[in-house]
Amino acid sequence: MKSLLKSVKILIYSLLLVSACAIAVFAHDRIDYKQYKYNWDHNVGQYARPDVRKNVTDLTSAEKTAFVKAIKTLKTVIPAGSKLSIYDQFVAIHIGATRLIHNHKGHSNGSVQELAHENAAFFPWHREYIRRFEQALQAVDPNVTLPYWDWTDAKALDVIFNDDFLGSNGQGVTIKIPNQGNFTGGIVPGAFSAAYGWVMNPALNIDLDTNTSLGTSLVRFLKLPPATDYPVPKKDVERALALNDYSLFRPALEGFISVDEQGKVTPGGFVHNYIHGLVGGVQIDASTRPVKFKGLGTMSNIPSSPYDPVFWLHHANADRLWAEWQENGPSR
Numbered sequence: 355m356k357s358l359l360k361s362v363k364i365l366i367y368s369l370l371l372v373s374a375c376a377i378a379v380f381a382h383d384r385i386d387y388k389q390y391k392y393n394w395d396h397n398v399g400q401y402a403r404p405d406v407r408k409n410v411t412d413l414t415s416a417e418k419t420a421f422v423k424a425i426k427t428l429k430t431v432i433p434a435g436s437k438l439s440i441y442d443q444f445v446a447i448h449i450g451a452t453r454l455i456h457n458h459k460g461h462s463n464g465s466v467q468e469l470a471h472e473n474a475a476f477f478p479w480h481r482e483y484i485r486r487f488e489q490a491l492q493a494v495d496p497n498v499t500l501p502y503w504d505w506t507d508a509k510a511l512d513v514i515f516n517d518d519f520l521g522s523n524g525q526g527v528t529i530k531i532p533n534q535g536n537f538t539g540g541i542v543p544g545a546f547s548a549a550y551g552w553v554m555n556p557a558l559n560i561d562l563d564t565n566t567s568l569g570t571s572l573v574r575f576l577k578l579p580p581a582t583d584y585p586v587p588k589k590d591v592e593r594a595l596a597l598n599d600y601s602l603f604r605p606a607l608e609g610f611i612s613v614d615e616q617g618k619v620t621p622g623g624f625v626h627n628y629i630h631g632l633v634g635g636v637q638i639d640a641s642t643r644p645v646k647f648k649g650l651g652t653m654s655n656i657p658s659s660p661y662d663p664v665f666w667l668h669h670a671n672a673d674r675l676w677a678e679w680q681e682n683g684p685s686r
């Protein structure tokens with residue numbers, strides 16, 4: 355009789371425990387995670403709470419501090435058995451991807467074939483890349499997500515390039531441009547300077563075309579002519595988003611072509627590509643045909659551009675726009 359009573363007690367406790375769990379799960383499950391169809395967590399076997407990426411202009415000052423702190427941690431932590439910090443490894447991955455096909459096919463004529471840029475892989479490759487970086491940040495601080503830089507948002511430029519976040523324009527170099535005036539740029543002071551531990555690996559920060567090192571400092575030439583216009587016109591982004599064909603949408607948003615309302619295609623440097631130049635600075639040598647572009651700062655040297663922390667905000671926005679494009683048509 356006593357043992358029967360004991361069994362009943364255990365049964366009641368178990369039932370209470372199970373129902374308590376059920377309530378907890380139900381309360382937790384009010385949000386319909388199924389709508390986030392890409393977020394199935396294979397390890398747990400349920401829809402995971404999605405990470406939310408915010409517009410950089412909506413970050414609180416605590417969120418800005420946490421983001422910078424997590425980035426700096428990745429720059430300092432060197433995993434056992436490696437010579438590179440986690441951050442430097444991410445930069446190396448980007449550099450490797452720009453040359454992978456070239457090496458893989460064993461070309462010896464010096465021609466360069468891109469894997470992660472200038473072809474269809476641009477969006478998916480960067481989606482995976484920045485997500486892995488975001489997860490590395492979350493291993494430092496689980497509350498951090500990548501903010502995005504909406505290039506059409508006039509306020510964003512001052513919010514990002516500010517001493518309380520990713521640092522200002524570079525300093526110390528004056529460039530005189532006839533009929534346009536004097537422009538400054540150079541090494542970025544503040545939180546992303548050498549004095550605060552932002553020292554790039556000179557063997558990674560290289561111009562692959564000339565095989566010369568670009569040094570150890572973060573360099574910016576913000577809004578140097580010809581890349582003086584900011585924000586990016588909304589219609590430029592909208593026109594790219596309206597293109598149904600991925601083989602047009604991709605080069606239009608990556609920024610190699612512009613497609614007008616009549617469908618006329620003009621080559622040039624727009625949206626994503628333009629922003630790399632707006633931050634890093636690009637000079638034009640008009641004496642040659644075709645006209646030669648010379649990148650000055652970190653963001654203008656595409657392979658090692660993730661050394662400028664704004665890279666992640668820039669690509670979070672490219673990824674956001676691709677997601678928007680994908681959602682706007684079943685054929686996409």
Ligand SMILES: [Cu+2]
Binds near residue numbers: 448470656
């Ligand atoms: Cu890239």
